[in-house]
Amino acid sequence: MRRLRRSMLFVPGNNPGMIRDAYIYGSDSIMFDLEDSVSIHEKDAARFLVYNALTTIDYGDKELVVRINDLGSGLGLADLEAIVRARPDVIRLPKTDSAEDVLQCEREIARIEREAGIPLGQTGMMAAIETANGVLHAYEIATSSKRLIGIALGAEDYVTDLKTVRSDGTELFFARNMILNAARAAQIDAVDTVFSDVNDEEGFLAEARLIKQLGFNGKSVLNPRQIAPLHAVFMPSEKDLAKARAVVEALEEAKQRGSGVASLNGKMIDKPVAMRAQYLIELAEAGKPATMGEGV
Amino acid sequence: MQIRTSALAGTMESSDIMVRIEPSDAEGIELALESSVIQQYGKQIEKVMRQALSELGVTSARVSAVDKGALDCTVRARVLCAAYRAAERDDFTWEVGV
Missing domain, CATH: 1.10.287 (Helix Hairpins)
Structure with a gap:
C-alpha cells in the first residue's frame, strides 16, 4: 500500500513536549522543524533535541520528516550532519528555487550516508517551493532527484514574494496548479501549504476541500486540531x-x-x-x- | 572536554529541563538537580546527565538543572547542548541511529 500524506504535522524542533506527543494526534506524517519555528539562538539546541528524539522515541509507522534550514543560511549543512544520521524517512528542504538546490542537498546527504554507513539513497527528500522563481521551476525541481517523494507549497513566503497577502486562495491558484502538475508529471506527491488561522474552522475546511479537489495528496498542518477535519475531507463518501x-x-x-x-x-x-x-x-x-x- | 564558560540549555516549560553548566576549580562533576518528580526519577535523571557528560569527557564542572518532567532523550539533548555551549565548541560527533 502506498503511503498516504493527507496530513503533515509541523512540530517545532525545540519543543520537547510537542516532540514527545507528536505521534498521538494521528497525522500521516510528522515534520520536525529546525527552520522557521526555531529562533536563531536555539538552532543547536533544536538539532540536539530532534536528533535525540528520532534516535530514541518509537513513533510507530508515522512518516518522519525533518525540515532543515536551507543550505545558503549557513545552518543547513550542520542540520544534515546530525539529522541524516538520525535516519528520518524524509528531509524537507525549504525555499527550493531550482533543481540545483535539490541536487546540492542531495550531494551532501549522499556523502553523509556514505560516511555513516547508511544505505545510499535511503534518506528521502521533499522540496518546499516558496517563491515565484521556485514555482516557475516546479517541474525541473520535481524531476531533479529520485530521492524526492514530493514537493510542497510554502505559501507565506510565496505571497510575500508576489507582493500580496493570503485570502481565499485566489492568490495561490497559479502556484498550486503549477506544483500539482509538476508533481503529477514527476509521479511524486503534492502537499499543500499550512492554513495559519487555527480558529477559522470553516476557512480551513473550505481550503481542504479545494486542494483535495485540485488533486493534492494532503496539507501541512500547524495544529493537531486540524488533523481530524482534514482526514474527514479526504474520506470518500x-x-x-x-x-x-x-x-x-x-x-x-x-x-x-x-x-x-x-x-x-x-x-x-x-x-x-x-x-x-x-x-x-x-x-x-x-x-x-x-x-x-x-x-x- | 574542557568547560570554559557558563552556559544554559533548555527551558522551564513542561516536559523540558533547564541545564546550566559552569567551570569548576575542582575535579569531578558537582550536580544539583531540582525536579517535581525527584522522588520517582531523580536518580535516573542524574544518571542520564552524568552519562552524557562522561561520554563527552567532561571531568570537571558545576552542573545545575531544573527538570519539568523531561524524557531521558530530552535530558540528554539539553546536557549535550549546554556542555558544547560551555565548551565553546560545535564539533559534536553524531552517531548513526538504528
Missing part, C-alpha cells in the same frame, strides 16, 4: 466507496476468470478507473481510526 469496492471486486473476478478485461454494469473498467478505486479504498482504510476518536 459511502456511495463512492461502494462503487470503488464494486470496481475492485469486478477486477478480482475477471482476474480469477483469467480475463484481462473487467466490466461493471456493462461498462469496461479501464486503468484510471481501477487506480482511482484502489486509492479511494486506501483512503477509506486509513480514515477508519479517525472515526474512533483519533485527533483532537
Whole structure:
C-alpha cells in the first residue's frame, strides 16, 4: 500500500513536549522543524533535541520528516550532519528555487550516508517551493532527484514574494496548479501549504476541500486540531466507496476468470478507473481510526 | 572536554529541563538537580546527565538543572547542548541511529 500524506504535522524542533506527543494526534506524517519555528539562538539546541528524539522515541509507522534550514543560511549543512544520521524517512528542504538546490542537498546527504554507513539513497527528500522563481521551476525541481517523494507549497513566503497577502486562495491558484502538475508529471506527491488561522474552522475546511479537489495528496498542518477535519475531507463518501469496492471486486473476478478485461454494469473498467478505486479504498482504510476518536 | 564558560540549555516549560553548566576549580562533576518528580526519577535523571557528560569527557564542572518532567532523550539533548555551549565548541560527533 502506498503511503498516504493527507496530513503533515509541523512540530517545532525545540519543543520537547510537542516532540514527545507528536505521534498521538494521528497525522500521516510528522515534520520536525529546525527552520522557521526555531529562533536563531536555539538552532543547536533544536538539532540536539530532534536528533535525540528520532534516535530514541518509537513513533510507530508515522512518516518522519525533518525540515532543515536551507543550505545558503549557513545552518543547513550542520542540520544534515546530525539529522541524516538520525535516519528520518524524509528531509524537507525549504525555499527550493531550482533543481540545483535539490541536487546540492542531495550531494551532501549522499556523502553523509556514505560516511555513516547508511544505505545510499535511503534518506528521502521533499522540496518546499516558496517563491515565484521556485514555482516557475516546479517541474525541473520535481524531476531533479529520485530521492524526492514530493514537493510542497510554502505559501507565506510565496505571497510575500508576489507582493500580496493570503485570502481565499485566489492568490495561490497559479502556484498550486503549477506544483500539482509538476508533481503529477514527476509521479511524486503534492502537499499543500499550512492554513495559519487555527480558529477559522470553516476557512480551513473550505481550503481542504479545494486542494483535495485540485488533486493534492494532503496539507501541512500547524495544529493537531486540524488533523481530524482534514482526514474527514479526504474520506470518500459511502456511495463512492461502494462503487470503488464494486470496481475492485469486478477486477478480482475477471482476474480469477483469467480475463484481462473487467466490466461493471456493462461498462469496461479501464486503468484510471481501477487506480482511482484502489486509492479511494486506501483512503477509506486509513480514515477508519479517525472515526474512533483519533485527533483532537 | 574542557568547560570554559557558563552556559544554559533548555527551558522551564513542561516536559523540558533547564541545564546550566559552569567551570569548576575542582575535579569531578558537582550536580544539583531540582525536579517535581525527584522522588520517582531523580536518580535516573542524574544518571542520564552524568552519562552524557562522561561520554563527552567532561571531568570537571558545576552542573545545575531544573527538570519539568523531561524524557531521558530530552535530558540528554539539553546536557549535550549546554556542555558544547560551555565548551565553546560545535564539533559534536553524531552517531548513526538504528
